[in-house]
C-alpha cells in the first residue's frame with residue numbers, strides 16, 4: 001500500500017531588492033543584526049539609527065572565510081536562544097558574502113526557519129551573494145558544502161557602504177559583474193568597457209543591471225537544476241585556484257577573473273569564442289587590476305581537482321563557456337588535452 005503525502009505547494013517566495021539610500025526599517029518583533037567587527041566599527045552606528053524594533057541585538061562573528069563554519073553557526077544560534085528570539089523574529093545580515101551566507105543559513109534552521117533580510121556591504125555581496133537564496137558554510141571537505149536554499153524577505157542595497165571597501169575587494173566584485181555581462185548581456189559588456197565603475201552613478205547602474213540579470217536566472221531555476229549553472233562561468237577553474245592558493249593568495253573574485261580567462265582559452269580552443277572576444281574580456285579584467293594568469297606547478301593535479309567539486313556529476317564536469325560576448329554554451333565533453341592547454345594558457 002502506498003499513501004501519498006500530497007505536498008503540491010503554491011508558495012510565493014518573491015521578494016524585493018531595494019536599491020536606494022537605506023531608509024528607516026521598522027520591525028514589530030525582535031531583531032538580531034549579524035555582522036563582524038570590521039563592518040561594525042565602520043557602519044553599525046549608522047545602521048542602528050535606522051533600525052527600530054522591540055529589541056535589537058547585535059551578534060558579532062569573527063571576520064573572514066575561515067570562520068564560515070558550523071562552529072560559528074552554533075555561536076550565533078546560542079546567542080539567538082539567549083535573547084529568546086522566536087519564530088516571528090528577523091535576522092539582519094549586515095556585511096559581505098560571508099556574513100550573508102551564515103545569517104541566511106541560521107535563519108533557515110533557527111526554530112525551523114525565521115525571516116531574514118540582507119544588507120550587503122561589499123560589492124560582491126551586492127551583485128551576487130545576497131541575491132538568489134543560497135546560504136551555507138564551509139567544512140574540511142570544501143567550500144559551501146553545507147547549506148540550504150532559503151530566500152530573504154528583502155535585500156537593501158545602498159552603495160554608500162562601498163566608500164570604505166578596500167580596492168582589492170572592490171575589484172573582486174567587479175569580476176562577478178564582468179562574469180554576468182560576458183555570459184548574458186553584450187550591451188552591458190560594451191557599456192562596462194567604456195564606464196568607470198569608481199564613479200558613483202556608474203557603479204549604481206552596474207549593480208542594478210547585474211542584479212536584474214541574476215534575478216532573472218534565479219527566477220527560472222532557483223535550485224540550480226540547469227540554467228542557473230551559467231552563473232558558474234569561470235568558477236570551475238576558480239575553485240581549484242582558490243584551493244591551490246590555500247584560500248589566501250587570491251580573493252574569490254580574483255580567482256574567478258583567472259578562471260574566466262582559462263574558460264575563454266578552452267572556448268577559443270573548442271572554436272566557440274573568437275580570439276578577439278577573448279582579448280576584449282581579458283582587457284576589461286585588466287582595466288580593474290584583476291589577475292588574469294596563474295601558473296600551476298601541476299596541471300594534471302589541477303585537472304583532477306575538478307572532480308572533487310560538488311558540481312561534478314558521475315565523473316563529468318560541465319564547463320560554462322562563452323560563445324560570443326553575451327551568449328554561452330554548456331560543455332560537458334571537453335577533451336582532457338584541451339582543458340590542460342586552457343589551464344596552462346596555451
Ligand SMILES: NC(=O)c1ccc[n+]([C@@H]2O[C@H](COP(=O)([O-])OP(=O)(O)OC[C@H]3O[C@@H](n4cnc5c(N)ncnc54)[C@H](O)[C@@H]3O)[C@@H](O)[C@H]2O)c1
Nearest residue numbers: 038063096097098099121122124125128129134161164165
Ligand atoms: N550565496 C551566494 O549565492 C554567494 C555568491 C557568491 C559568493 N558567496 C560567498 O560570499 C563570500 C565572499 O563574499 P565577500 O567577497 O563579500 O567577502 P567577505 O564577506 O569576506 O568580505 C570581504 C572583506 O570586506 C570586509 N568588508 C565588508 N564590508 C565592508 C565595507 N563596507 N568596508 C570595508 N570592509 C568591508 C569584510 O569584513 C571582509 O574582511 C564567500 O564565502 C562566498 O562563498 C555566496
Ligand SMILES: [Zn+2]
Nearest residue numbers: 176235252256
Ligand atoms: Zn563567485
